[in-house]
Amino acid sequence: MSNVDASQVPTHRAPVKAALASWIGSALEYYDFFIYGTAAALVFGKIFFPSIDPKLGTIAAFATFGVGYVTRPIGAFLMGHVGDKFGRKKILTFTLLLMGLSTFLIGLLPTYGQVGTAAPVLLVLLRLLQGLSASGEQAGANSMTLEHAPPHRRAFFTSFTLSGTQMGLILATLVFLPISALPEDQLLSWGWRVPFLLSAVVVAVGFWIRRSLPETPAFEAEARSNAVARVPVADLFRHHTPDVLRVIFAALVSVVSTIVSIFILSYGVNTMHMPKSQMLLLLVCANIVALAAIPAWAALSDRIGRRPVFIFGALGCAVLIWPTLWAISRADVTLVFIFGILLSGVVYSAANGVWPSLYGEMFSTRVRLSGMAIGTQVGFALGGFAPTISAAIQQPGPDGWMPVAVLCTASCLVAAISAFSARETCKIPMDQLGTRGVGAARGASALA
Known part of the structure; x- marks a missing residue:
């Protein structure tokens, strides 16, 4: 491995350009991913599973959302290998094109009423392709920004990838606001297709942005010194298995995101009969707050450390x-907005804004993309089925939401414990990350 800390080599505007490109690319990519979740909550149960009980139809629609997470661990092995072997840039271009194509094709699908059971089968297949794309997107973008970032501001710059995903959710929700206001027959016949077909524009813009993105100095230094791992995944599990497990369990905090954006939307609209526009507006407001909160929490972690900020977010x-959930069960709009924004916009942003640097700094450049992709995607796969599990364990009556709250709380506690077991890495130089025996004290003295 090169003895030069690539993150400290002057790269002029490269850190800002990498952060901006990752932010915009992630926003565009996750627009595609989130419109599926919104459609699953509001539409898919009625047009792809109309022949079964409405509650079972909702569960089935949520299951198609969750099935996208099945291919994410599988894809993580492939995407991680390519990204660590051939570079971050190649993987980011591929994931964008794959996500855009599969999303566009969902917008062209026939419904159950037109072709019968072939419709949900095709839906699941395209959802699997979406999951395959997502398996490499965040890990690639996070690796790209982390390895371009200045040494004292790695969390801040890397957090822009997650700010991008929040913007993707905002865009997806804003597109669905006028669509959801359509008469029911128009919404179910053609209206739901519009957000998916717009992904053609998404792909064009995202590809134009990412094609000029430079490779990272850290990866180029590895390539020049012939230090690139021949089989990154084998190297990863030979030296970093405990860290992969830490990332898997810490990534369970993502249960908060899927429950808020999918289950809560469905619970408020379909069970408590709150207006769709109000619940969608809640998601928009929470994510607008998150746009500011995520980089602020990340900047704080550059000063006090990754672990305390992440743990605060998970426990909060x-x-x-x-x-x-209590406020939604009472259909109290004011309290729903207060607690929903505090939960999703403010407190969850502490964990969400810090995990890209927390996870990425556990690994060396040789295996960083593989470690982040495999660890997060296995953890996210468990979180991806949280809406399905929540719909299944939800009980009738005004307090039927409590089992869902228990599920979310347990997941967050596991994530906090996992983060607590990790080493603090905020002061360790880039070329020493992932090295056994390198602690925070050594890193601090190196940067003093």
Whole structure:
């Protein structure tokens, strides 16, 4: 491995360009991913599973959302290998094109009423392709920004990838706001297709942005010194298995995101009969707040460390999920907005803004993309089925939401414990990350 800390080599505007490109690319890519979740909550149960009980139809629609997470661990092995072997840039271009194509094709699908069971089968197949794309997107973008970032601001710059995903959710929700206001027959016949077909524009813009993105100095230094791993995944599990497990369990905090954006939307609209526009507006407001909160929490972690900020976010979510679901069960719009924004926009952003640097700094450049992709995607796969599990365990009556709150709290506690077991890495130089025996004290003295 090169003895030069690539992150400290002057690269002029490269850190800002990499952060901006990752932000915009992630926003565009996750627009595609999130419109599926919104459609699953509001539409898919009625047009792809109309022949079964409405509750079972909702569960089935959520299951098609969750099935996208099945291919994410599988894809993580492939995407991680390509990204660590051939570079970050190649993987980011591929994931964008794959996500855009599969999303566009969903917008062209026939419904159950037109072709019968072939419709949900095709839906699942395209959802699997979406999951394959997502398996490499965040890990690639996070590796790209982390390895371009200045040494004292790695968390801040890397957090822009997650700010991008929040913008993707905002765009997806804003597109669905006028669509959801359509008469029911128009919404179910053609209206739901519009957000998916717009992904053609998404692909064109995203490809134009990413084609000029430079490769990272850290990866180029590895390539020049012939230090690129021949089989990155084998190297990863030979030296970093405990860290992969830490990432898997810490990534369970993502249960908060899927429950808020999918289950809560469905619970508020379909069970408590709150207006769709109000619930969609809640998601928009929470994510607008998150756009500011994510980089602020990340900047704080550059000063005080990754672990305390992440743990605060996870434990805060474990508590706030209770009043949020309670407020929805009472259909109290004011309290729903207060607790929903506090939970999803403010507190969850602490964990969400820090995990890209927390996870990425556990690994060396040789295996960083593989470690992040495999660890997060296995953890996200468990979180991806949280809406399905939530719909299944939800009980009738005004307090039927409590089992869902228990599920969310337990996931957050596991994530907090996993992060607590990790080493603090915020002061360790880039070329020493992932090295056994390198602690925070050594990193601090190296940067003093």
